[in-house]
Amino acid sequence: MAQRVHLLLSIIFFLTLIRFSSQQGLSFVYNGFDQDQGYIHLDGVARIHNPGGILQLTDNTTLQKGHAFFNRPFDFGSDQPISFSTHFVCALVPKPGADGGGGGHGTAFVLSSSTDLTQAYPTQYLGLLNTSSNGSPTSQILAVELDTVETAEFDDIDNNHVGIDENSLHSVVSASASYYSEREGRNKNLTLLSGDPIHVWIDYEDTLLSVTLAPLKIDEKPRKPLLSRNINLTAIFPGGKAFVGFSASTGTLVSYQYILGWSFNFSTSITSSLQSLDISKLPAVPHPKKKPKKTSPLLIILVVILALVVMAVLGGVFVYRRKKYAEVREPWEKQYGPLRYSYKRLYKATGGFNSDGRLGKGGFGEVYKGTMPNGGGDIAVKRLSHGAEQGMKQFVAEVVTMGSLQHKNLVPLLGYCRRKRELLLVSKYMEGGSVDQYLFQDDKPPLSWSQRVAILRDIASALCYLHTGASQVVLHRDIKASNVMLNGNLQGFLGDFGMARFDDNLAASATAAVGTIGYMAVELTSTGTSTRTDVYAFGAFMLEVACGRRPFDPEMPIENRHLVKWVCECWRKGSLVDAMDARLGGKFSLGEVEMVLKLGLLCTCVVPDSRPTMEQVVQFLNRHQELPDFSPDTPGIGVSVPVLRGIPSLAITYTSEISSPSISSSSANNSMFISHTILYGDGR
Numbered sequence: 001m002a003q004r005v006h007l008l009l010s011i012i013f014f015l016t017l018i019r020f021s022s023q024q025g026l027s028f029v030y031n032g033f034d035q036d037q038g039y040i041h042l043d044g045v046a047r048i049h050n051p052g053g054i055l056q057l058t059d060n061t062t063l064q065k066g067h068a069f070f071n072r073p074f075d076f077g078s079d080q081p082i083s084f085s086t087h088f089v090c091a092l093v094p095k096p097g098a099d100g101g102g103g104g105h106g107t108a109f110v111l112s113s114s115t116d117l118t119q120a121y122p123t124q125y126l127g128l129l130n131t132s133s134n135g136s137p138t139s140q141i142l143a144v145e146l147d148t149v150e151t152a153e154f155d156d157i158d159n160n161h162v163g164i165d166e167n168s169l170h171s172v173v174s175a176s177a178s179y180y181s182e183r184e185g186r187n188k189n190l191t192l193l194s195g196d197p198i199h200v201w202i203d204y205e206d207t208l209l210s211v212t213l214a215p216l217k218i219d220e221k222p223r224k225p226l227l228s229r230n231i232n233l234t235a236i237f238p239g240g241k242a243f244v245g246f247s248a249s250t251g252t253l254v255s256y257q258y259i260l261g262w263s264f265n266f267s268t269s270i271t272s273s274l275q276s277l278d279i280s281k282l283p284a285v286p287h288p289k290k291k292p293k294k295t296s297p298l299l300i301i302l303v304v305i306l307a308l309v310v311m312a313v314l315g316g317v318f319v320y321r322r323k324k325y326a327e328v329r330e331p332w333e334k335q336y337g338p339l340r341y342s343y344k345r346l347y348k349a350t351g352g353f354n355s356d357g358r359l360g361k362g363g364f365g366e367v368y369k370g371t372m373p374n375g376g377g378d379i380a381v382k383r384l385s386h387g388a389e390q391g392m393k394q395f396v397a398e399v400v401t402m403g404s405l406q407h408k409n410l411v412p413l414l415g416y417c418r419r420k421r422e423l424l425l426v427s428k429y430m431e432g433g434s435v436d437q438y439l440f441q442d443d444k445p446p447l448s449w450s451q452r453v454a455i456l457r458d459i460a461s462a463l464c465y466l467h468t469g470a471s472q473v474v475l476h477r478d479i480k481a482s483n484v485m486l487n488g489n490l491q492g493f494l495g496d497f498g499m500a501r502f503d504d505n506l507a508a509s510a511t512a513a514v515g516t517i518g519y520m521a522v523e524l525t526s527t528g529t530s531t532r533t534d535v536y537a538f539g540a541f542m543l544e545v546a547c548g549r550r551p552f553d554p555e556m557p558i559e560n561r562h563l564v565k566w567v568c569e570c571w572r573k574g575s576l577v578d579a580m581d582a583r584l585g586g587k588f589s590l591g592e593v594e595m596v597l598k599l600g601l602l603c604t605c606v607v608p609d610s611r612p613t614m615e616q617v618v619q620f621l622n623r624h625q626e627l628p629d630f631s632p633d634t635p636g637i638g639v640s641v642p643v644l645r646g647i648p649s650l651a652i653t654y655t656s657e658i659s660s661p662s663i664s665s666s667s668a669n670n671s672m673f674i675s676h677t678i679l680y681g682d683g684r
């Protein structure tokens with residue numbers, strides 16, 4: 001509603017501003033051309049845009065002209081003084097993408113005896129004249145040109161000039177577009193084809209025609225005009241009558257040329273004053289959007305190069321990730337599918353095998369703690385490096401078999417993952433750590449005697465299961481304190497079974513000597529691993545747990561270096577208790593201590609066949625059976641060096657109720673040892 005009232009008021013306002021009186025004068029004001037368009041004569045491509053009322057003389061079409069005239073002429077007699085003033089705001093907008101390339105051709109303010117300029121040419125003729133009318137007095141044209149193309153034909157000074165044209169495009173006077181800055185006191189250049197609105201004032205007073213320019217932001221007309229020239233209007237317009245208006249043209253170069261507002265006053269007096277334009281009411285200059293540029297070959301090449309770079313980077317990332325998470329998978333592994341972990345999953349679970357999560361480092365590899373997402377629990381991941389792929393199939397089969405072994409005192413093996421030169425084994429994480437930490441590190445509390453015996457029973461039971469309980473005999477091969485893990489309740493778990501084979505290379509056959517010094521039975525180097533060598537290692541472990549001393553301690557004096565020898569020595573001296581761990585503070589059961597130490601010595605007997613089986617060890621530990629009688633002087637007991645050839649054939653013979661391997665000396669024909677037959681009785 002308010003808008004309509006405003007519209008009505010504006011119409012009244014405009015109407016009152018147009019005054020004609022054929023004798024006294026003519027004046028009008030257009031603050032935009034949305035009103036009183038009926039007085040404007042348009043031709044060519046010229047048009048008024050509604051709403052907004054901007055007068056567009058040319059658009060982006062080539063070789064066009066546009067004219068706009070006020071359709072009433074002003075008359076001047078031959079003798080009376082006349083004057084006129086005009087002020088208009090124009091904008092010459094280059095075609096998008098033509099930056100620097102210019103545009104054409106220009107706009108002119110025109111006084112013409114006729115509104116019909118249809119015979120005129122576009123381009124450098126600016127829609128004013130043609131080749132035949134140019135320069136002819138019959139043309140009856142006076143123009144002020146704002147020329148944006150330098151035309152040599154008309155001796156143009158540059159491609160950004162203002163000129164006064166009398167019946168000819170060869171300007172009588174011209175100057176580069178500039179304005180006088182009152183503030184700076186000097187002339188400043190002005191770019192006509194900038195797209196920014198420009199004020200133009202043209203005054204004709206006392207035969208002097210002057211042209212003044214300024215950018216829109218300057219609101220006062222500068223005192224110094226750009227051009228001044230005496231003009232005899234009567235000579236140009238003998239008829240004493242002229243129309244006022246605008247003309248503009250395009251050539252092969254185009255620009256959008258607009259008139260935003262126009263005020264004009266003609267009077268038959270020596271001066272003329274002017275109704276000023278209301279700048280705030282002028283329409284806005286449309287700035288056409290940049291059309292997507294025709295892609296230059298250079299741009300295409302650049303884009304292609306960029307695309308290649310991006311692809312290379314992405315490819316690199318892909319290859320890097322593939323390499324980072326690469327695994328080795330073979331068809332035969334299908335059957336182990338559920339046990340197979342993806343490397344990525346393990347990588348994420350361990351925080352990229354962060355050294356903060358490293359639990360330990362052994363000769364065979366490193367162990368990392370990890371946490372499976374979504375409450376999958378904590379895991380321990382052992383990274384084993386290996387040289388050859390051969391034998392891998394068999395090994396993985398073994399690993400998987402071990403994964404299927406179930407015993408309450410075995411650390412559960414959850415699965416595996418294979419990469420080039422690397423095998424990863426995933427087992428449950430044991431929060432208690434390993435037994436050796438409790439025995440030798442001060443940051444863990446010492447274990448009580450009953451805890452130690454319980455752990456020994458746990459491990460014995462697990463080892464017994466490996467030797468006899470599973471569908472096939474499984475050798476541990478590397479029993480030692482650091483492979484015995486504890487949970488939060490200090491229950492013992494045997495870990496790492498079968499892993500010792502993995503030392504260095506898979507080619508390590510069952511006969512290769514692997515293990516840890518102090519836990520290795522002497523016959524290992526010759527006859528290889530067997531359940532007997534596991535028993536030997538377990539014996540060493542028993543002594544270690546009871547005495548709180550490593551089976552082999554190179555820092556001790558020579559005679560005490562071997563724990564086995566030293567314990568035996570204590571026994572020989574009649575004080576087995578001296579061998580006990582001082583940290584126990586004497587709190588232990590004497591009978592149990594003797595049993596454990598003697599059983600440890602029996603298990604570490606250098607004569608393999610004299611060692612008990614794990615089944616028997618379990619029986620002894622649980623006191624279901626008494627130890628056989630033997631003394632520190634029994635051959636093979638408490639000995640660490642294989643000086644055995646000379647040991648006389650021994651016949652400590654015990655009766656046994658439970659069946660035990662009845663080994664005769666002849667069965668050990670492959671052994672370098674002289675076989676001893678110890679028959680174990682249950683003593684019950």
Ligand SMILES: *[C@@H]1O[C@H](CO)[C@@H](O)[C@H](O)[C@H]1NC(C)=O
Nearest residue numbers: 059060061062095096288291
């Ligand atoms: C001319 O301008 C109009 C919009 O003003 C546009 O649609 C057209 O594509 C332009 N033509 C050229 C040749 O730039």
Ligand SMILES: *[C@@H]1O[C@H](CO)[C@@H](O)[C@H](O)[C@H]1NC(C)=O
Nearest residue numbers: 119120129130131132133139
């Ligand atoms: C030039 O224009 C005049 C009118 O101004 C016309 O009579 C004449 O034929 C035109 N000449 C050409 C070559 O177009």
Ligand SMILES: *[C@@H]1O[C@H](CO)[C@@H](O)[C@H](O)[C@H]1NC(C)=O
Nearest residue numbers: 158160176177178188189190
């Ligand atoms: C102003 O324009 C003139 C003529 O085109 C030129 O010689 C001069 O270098 C220009 N000055 C500036 C400051 O651009």
Ligand SMILES: *[C@@H]1O[C@H](CO)[C@@H](O)[C@H](O)[C@H]1NC(C)=O
Nearest residue numbers: 207231232233234235236238
């Ligand atoms: C203007 O031109 C007319 C006609 O050519 C001439 O009669 C008159 O004297 C001129 N006026 C001046 C001031 O030169």
Ligand SMILES: *[C@@H]1O[C@H](CO)[C@@H](O)[C@H](O)[C@H]1NC(C)=O
Nearest residue numbers: 027265267271272273274275
């Ligand atoms: C036109 O100019 C004359 C002379 O200066 C002046 O008397 C008249 O008021 C002006 N007309 C308008 C509409 O400004």
